[in-house]
Amino acid sequence: MGNIAFLPIGLEVGLLVGAVTVLMVAVTMDLGARVWAYVAATSIGFGFAISVRQWIVVGERGPSLAFGTQGPDGSAVANQMVALDRFSALGGMILMVVVALALAGGWELVKELGDRGAEFVVLVLLSAAGMHMMISAANLVMLFVGLETASIALYVIAGFLRDRRGSDEAAMKYFLMGSFASALFIYGVALVFAGTGSTSLYGATSIGIFLNENVVPDPGILLIGIALIIVGLGFKISAAPFHQWAPDVYQGASTSAVAFMSTGVKVAAVAALVRIMYVGFFSFYDTWSGAVAIIAALSIVVGTFTAIAQTDIKRMLAYSGIAHAGFLLIGVLSARVDLGAMWFYVATYTVSLVGALTIVSLVAGPSSGPVPIDTFRGLGKRSPFLAMSLAAFMFSMAGIPATAGFVGKFTIFTGADLLGFRWLVVLALVASVAGMFFYLRIIVVAFFDDAEDEEMLSAPRVPKLAIGFSVFATVLLGLWPALLLDFAREALPHL
Numbered sequence: 001m002g003n004i005a006f007l008p009i010g011l012e013v014g015l016l017v018g019a020v021t022v023l024m025v026a027v028t029m030d031l032g033a034r035v036w037a038y039v040a041a042t043s044i045g046f047g048f049a050i051s052v053r054q055w056i057v058v059g060e061r062g063p064s065l066a067f068g069t070q071g072p073d074g075s076a077v078a079n080q081m082v083a084l085d086r087f088s089a090l091g092g093m094i095l096m097v098v099v100a101l102a103l104a105g106g107w108e109l110v111k112e113l114g115d116r117g118a119e120f121v122v123l124v125l126l127s128a129a130g131m132h133m134m135i136s137a138a139n140l141v142m143l144f145v146g147l148e149t150a151s152i153a154l155y156v157i158a159g160f161l162r163d164r165r166g167s168d169e170a171a172m173k174y175f176l177m178g179s180f181a182s183a184l185f186i187y188g189v190a191l192v193f194a195g196t197g198s199t200s201l202y203g204a205t206s207i208g209i210f211l212n213e214n215v216v217p218d219p220g221i222l223l224i225g226i227a228l229i230i231v232g233l234g235f236k237i238s239a240a241p242f243h244q245w246a247p248d249v250y251q252g253a254s255t256s257a258v259a260f261m262s263t264g265v266k267v268a269a270v271a272a273l274v275r276i277m278y279v280g281f282f283s284f285y286d287t288w289s290g291a292v293a294i295i296a297a298l299s300i301v302v303g304t305f306t307a308i309a310q311t312d313i314k315r316m317l318a319y320s321g322i323a324h325a326g327f328l329l330i331g332v333l334s335a336r337v338d339l340g341a342m343w344f345y346v347a348t349y350t351v352s353l354v355g356a357l358t359i360v361s362l363v364a365g366p367s368s369g370p371v372p373i374d375t376f377r378g379l380g381k382r383s384p385f386l387a388m389s390l391a392a393f394m395f396s397m398a399g400i401p402a403t404a405g406f407v408g409k410f411t412i413f414t415g416a417d418l419l420g421f422r423w424l425v426v427l428a429l430v431a432s433v434a435g436m437f438f439y440l441r442i443i444v445v446a447f448f449d450d451a452e453d454e455e456m457l458s459a460p461r462v463p464k465l466a467i468g469f470s471v472f473a474t475v476l477l478g479l480w481p482a483l484l485l486d487f488a489r490e491a492l493p494h495l
Contacts (some may be wrong), residue, residue, distance in 0.1 A: 018043020026118030105358030106256025170252030185232025191225030299326030334415025340489030355470030378451020
C-alpha cells in the first residue's frame with residue numbers, strides 16, 4: 001500500500017475542512033462572525049501555503065499526476081485525475097488571493113446577514129474548492145466534478161438575499177444559464193470520448209497521445225465535442241454570445257456576492273480552458289484557435305459598446321466583464337508563446353474587479369441590487385480614499401499606462417500578434433480606446449460632480465484592507481510587472 005499523498009489535493013482539503021469547521025461552529029456555538037473570519041482566513045492561508053509548497057516540490061521533483069495515493073518511490077499509483085504542476089500551483093495562489101479579497105471586501109454583508117453569514121462563508125469556501133479542482137484536473141470528468149462543485153454553491157450565493165425579488169431572479173437566471181453550460185460541457189466531453197476513447201489529458205491513454213498517434217478519418221464528432229467544451233466554458237466566463245443573462249445576474253445579486261462570482265470563475269475557467277486546449281487538443285490548434293479568436297472579437301465588441309450605454313455601475317461592470325472575457329481569450333491564444341501573459345492578465349484584472357466591486361458595496365450597501373452611476377456623484381469629497389482607489393481600478397481596467405491593466409493588455413496583444421492574430425489585436429486596441437469612455441465617466445462623476453449627500457463616508461477596516469491591497473497590487477504590478485510576469489512564465493502545465 002502506498003502512502004496517502006495529500007499535497008496535490010491539499011488546497012481542496014484545507015478549504016473543505018475550513019467550511020465544515022465554520023458550519024459546525026455556527027450550528028453549535030454562538031461565537032459570532034469574528035470566529036468565522038479567523039477560521040476562513042486560516043483555511044485560505046493554508047490553501048495559499050499548500051500552493052507555495054506545491055510550487056517548490058514541483059521545482060525539486062518535476063510535475064506529476066496523482067489522486068490520493070503514491071507508491072513507496074513517490075510515483076503515482078492511483079487514477080491520474082489531478083495534475084501536480086506549477087500551473088495548478090500558481091492558479092491556486094491567485095485563486096486564494098481573489099477569495100481572500102472577495103471575502104474581506106464582502107465582510108459587511110456577512111455581518112449584515114447575522115446567523116446566515118456563516119452559510120455565505122461556507123458556500124464561498126466550497127465553491128473555491130471546486131474552482132481549484134477545475135484548475136488542477138487531469139481528466140475531463142474530474143474537471144466536470146469541479147465545475148459542478150463550484151457552480152452549485154454559486155447558484156445559492158447569487159440568490160442569498162431571499163427577501164429581495166431581484167436576488168431570486170438572479171439566482172434563477174444564473175442557475176438556468178449555468179445548467180445549460182454544464183450540459184453542453186459534459187455533452188462535449190461525451191463526444192470527445194466517442195472520438196478518442198478517452199477523457200484523460202495525461203497518461204498512455206490520453207486524448208493528446210491518441211490524436212498524435214492516430215489519423216482521425218472523420219473528425220466531425222471530435223470537433224463538435226471540442227466546440228461544445230469551449231462553449232460550456234465560454235458561458236462560465238460570460239463571453240459573447242453566451243453572456244445573455246450575466247448583466248441581470250450582476251445587477252440582481254448582492255454586490256459582495258458578485259465580487260466573488262465574477263472573479264473566481266474567470267480564474268478557474270480560463271485556466272481549465274488553457275490546460276484542455278494545449279494539453280488535450282494541441283494538434284487541433286489551427287482549428288480551435290480560429291473559433292476562440294472569433295468569440296474573443298465578439299465579446300470585446302459586444303461588451304465594450306454595450307457598456308457605454310449603461311447607467312447602472314453593476315451592469316456597466318458586467319458588460320465590461322464581457323469585454324474582458326474577450327481579452328482573456330486573447331490571453332488563451334497568446335499562451336502558446338507566452339503563458340505568463342495570460343496569468344498576469346487574469347490576476348491583475350480579477351484583483352482590480354474585486355476592488356471596484358468592494359467600493360460599490362461600501363457606497364451603495366453590501367446587499368445592494370441595482371446601483372445607478374449617479375450614486376457616485378461627489379465621492380471624491382465624501383471619501384477621497386474610496387474615490388482614488390476606484391480611479392486606480394478604472395484606469396487599470398481601461399489599460400492606462402503605468403497600471404497593471406496596461407501591462408496585461410500589452411503582453412497578451414504582443415503574443416497574439418506574434419501568432420498572426422493582428423486583426424484581433426487591432427480590434428482590441430480600438431475597443432480599448434472606446435472603452436475608456438465609460439471608465440473615465442465614473443471618475444468624472446466621482447471627482448467633478450457635486451454630491452446630493454455630502455456626509456463623509458467611512459470605510460470599515462476589513463474591506464478597507466482589501467481595497468488597499470488591491471490598489472497596491474494594481475500600482476506595483478503596473479510599475480514592476482516582472483515581479484509577477486517572470487514568476488508566471490514558469491507556471492507551465494504538465495505535458
